[in-house]
Amino acid sequence: MVEYRIDRRSGVATYxxxxxxxxxxxxxxxxxPGDKLPTAREVVEATAINPNxxxxxxxxxxxxxxxxxxxxxxxxxxxxxxxAPADSPLRAELVAWAERARGAGxxxxxxxxxxxxxxxxxxxxxxxxxEHEGDRA
Amino acid sequence: xxxxxIEAAALGKRFRRRGRQALDSxxxxxxxxxxxxxxxxxxxxxxxxxxxxxxxxxxTEGTLTILGGTPSEARERLAYVAxxxxxxxxxxxxxxLRLGRELNPRVWDAxxxxxxxxxxxxxxxxxxxxxxxxxxxxxxxxxxxxKRPALxxxxxxxxDLDPLAxxxxxxxLLADAAERGTTVVMSSHVVAELEGSCDHxxxxxxxxxxxxxxxxxxxxxxxxxxxxxxxxxxxxxxxxSRTTGRQLTALVRPRxxxxxxxxxxxxxxxxxxxxxxxxxEAPELRLDAPEEAAV
Numbered sequence: 001m002v003e004y005r006i007d008r009r010s011g012v013a014t015y016x017x018x019x020x021x022x023x024x025x026x027x028x029x030x031x032x033p034g035d036k037l038p039t040a041r042e043v044v045e046a047t048a049i050n051p052n053x054x055x056x057x058x059x060x061x062x063x064x065x066x067x068x069x070x071x072x073x074x075x076x077x078x079x080x081x082x083x084a085p086a087d088s089p090l091r092a093e094l095v096a097w098a099e100r101a102r103g104a105g106x107x108x109x110x111x112x113x114x115x116x117x118x119x120x121x122x123x124x125x126x127x128x129x130x131e132h133e134g135d136r137a
Numbered sequence: 138x139x140x141x142x143i144e145a146a147a148l149g150k151r152f153r154r155r156g157r158q159a160l161d162s163x164x165x166x167x168x169x170x171x172x173x174x175x176x177x178x179x180x181x182x183x184x185x186x187x188x189x190x191x192x193x194x195x196x197t198e199g200t201l202t203i204l205g206g207t208p209s210e211a212r213e214r215l216a217y218v219a220x221x222x223x224x225x226x227x228x229x230x231x232x233x234l235r236l237g238r239e240l241n242p243r244v245w246d247a248x249x250x251x252x253x254x255x256x257x258x259x260x261x262x263x264x265x266x267x268x269x270x271x272x273x274x275x276x277x278x279x280x281x282x283x284k285r286p287a288l289x290x291x292x293x294x295x296x297d298l299d300p301l302a303x304x305x306x307x308x309x310l311l312a313d314a315a316e317r318g319t320t321v322v323m324s325s326h327v328v329a330e331l332e333g334s335c336d337h338x339x340x341x342x343x344x345x346x347x348x349x350x351x352x353x354x355x356x357x358x359x360x361x362x363x364x365x366x367x368x369x370x371x372x373x374x375x376x377x378s379r380t381t382g383r384q385l386t387a388l389v390r391p392r393x394x395x396x397x398x399x400x401x402x403x404x405x406x407x408x409x410x411x412x413x414x415x416x417x418e419a420p421e422l423r424l425d426a427p428e429e430a431a432v
Contacts, residue, residue: 008333011405041312048307049333050172051315 001038002031006047014049018057026066026081037067037075139205142288142320143167143190149198150185159185161344162199166425167322167337169204169287171351172314174331175324176410177341183324184220186341187292190322191217204287213244215288216281220296222273224265230254230276231261237280249313250283256305270297278306282313289314291323295330307334332406340413347413350424356403358422360391364399376419377412388412390422 002025004018012020025031038046040054058075061067069075101111143166150160160182167173175183188194189201192208203211224233234254238245254261257275265273274297281289289310295303311334314321322339325331338355340348348355359376366380370389378387388404395401404412413419 006333008329014333040315044315045308045312048304048311050336051311052170052172052336053333054315 001036003038004043004047006049014053015057015060018043018054019060022057022061022066023081026077029080031077031080033077033079035077037077039074140169141166141202142169142171142204143322144202145199146201147199148186148189148196148201150182150189150194151197158344160189160196163341163344163346164199165339165346165349165423167320167339168426169320170314170318171337172311172321172335173323173337173339174335174352175322175339175341176326176328176331177324177347178326178414180343181341182344183341184292185344186339187217187290187322187324188219190288191215191290193217211288213241214286215290216284216286217290218274218277218281218292218294220292222270222277224273224276224280226266227264229262229264230259230268233265233276234261234279234283237283241284244285246283246285249285250279253279253282253306253309256309257302271299271302274298275302275306278310282310285317287319289319289321289323291321293325294323295325295327303330328407328410338406340410342414342417346421346423347419348409348422350422352406354424355422356406356409358390358424359404359409360389360395361402361404361408362387362389362395362399364397368397368399374420377416 002022004021006014006017008014010017022031022037031037037058040051040058043049043054044051058067058069062069062075066078066081067075068078098111101114106114145163145165148160148163149158151158163182163186175186177183185194189196190203190208192203192212201208204214205211225236228236234247234250237250238247253275257272259268259272259275265276268276274294278291278294281291294310295307298306307330310321313319323331323335336352338348338350338352339346362370363384363386366383366385368385370378370387372392373395374390374392376388376390378385380386388408389395
């Protein structure tokens with residue numbers, strides 16, 4: 001089960017935050033196929049956000065084929081996302097790289113800037129998709 | 138069944154024959170199942186509108202349809218919590234809830250009412266007169282939710298609650314709405330506390346509707362632009378514009394793409410509301426769909 005953290009000051013639309021946090025949990029393997037998402041009632045009671053916002057986020061996840069709503073039972077994860085679970089070799093390589101960067105005297109912000117720059121360079125198409133999501137925020 | 142919770146047509150209310158017009162030619166439609174914020178400065182007519190919807194007072198002009206009937210016909214299916222939370226001061230908390238059950242024998246949900254009261258660790262034997270403002274709000278909300286209404290009208294419900302109680306009660310309120318499809322209409326002048334909780338907006342100013350419709354649509358209909366003070370905003374409807382030195386900041390309703398050197402951003406709810414309040418002459422915008430077009 002995931003717990004959503006809603007930041008009302010982030011400028012990111014609330015439903016987008018739920019979609020992103022769900023995807024993050026899928027990427028990290030915290031949510032796996034067959035797992036149940038919290039009900040709209042549970043999310044709303046914990047976060048005091050609008051119920052229609054939660055339903056909108058779940059519809060978006062359903063449209064992307066990540067979850068499915070089973071009538072009367074709830075919303076369940078259909079497939080996981082990405083090839084980088086928390087214990088993958090890629091993560092270990094990234095940890096090693098971060099350690100080297102730190103050893104070389106880079107600050108947290110320097111590392112983040114470098115990482116973002118490389119991401120932008122390598123994933124231009126993906127970046128465009130992200131921006132599209134931001135537009136609707 | 139109707140999919141309209143509240144429909145107002147040229148609604149007006151004047152308290153004395155020659156008195157001030159508290160509401161003036163208000164026309165809007167609110168679909169069922171929404172959580173609507175009624176926002177506006179003091180004296181804008183928020184409380185008058187809610188009291189009219191609750192059937193506590195009658196309009197002097199126009200019509201108001203609640204859940205497909207007149208406000209008095211809908212009385213059994215709506216709950217209204219007034220700003221001053223009127224309760225019997227000499228009754229205890231437990232007696233107040235018992236009164237709620239006896240006044241609403243067919244629909245009363247004791248579990249819900251008790252859960253709202255229990256969240257505040259209120260002693261059932263405490264008299265209402267000994268409670269703080271926030272505790273009284275909690276009891277008033279318990280009475281309203283225990284009635285299992287189809288329409289919940291709340292006038293400044295959270296005003297005297299501490300942040301923790303506010304978050305908890307808003308969560309309970311919205312969870313209940315999520316489960317039962319309750320339409321919630323709540324007034325407030327603290328815009329920030331409504332952001333994220335509401336999906337509909339009714340902005341009132343001087344007794345008139347300034348903005349009405351789904352919040353996302355209203356936000357999308359406006360653009361915050363920044364650019365040189367000499368810039369021309371061309372065909373767009375300017376709600377508010379300010380210049381600081383060489384820079385111009387404006388909230389506009391774009392007609393066509395906003396081109397040129399303008400930087401654009403979507404406004405927040407607070408920016409949208411404040412801009413309209415600072416510009417009383419900006420034209421009204423109604424985006425609520427007519428009944429035929431609704432799902």
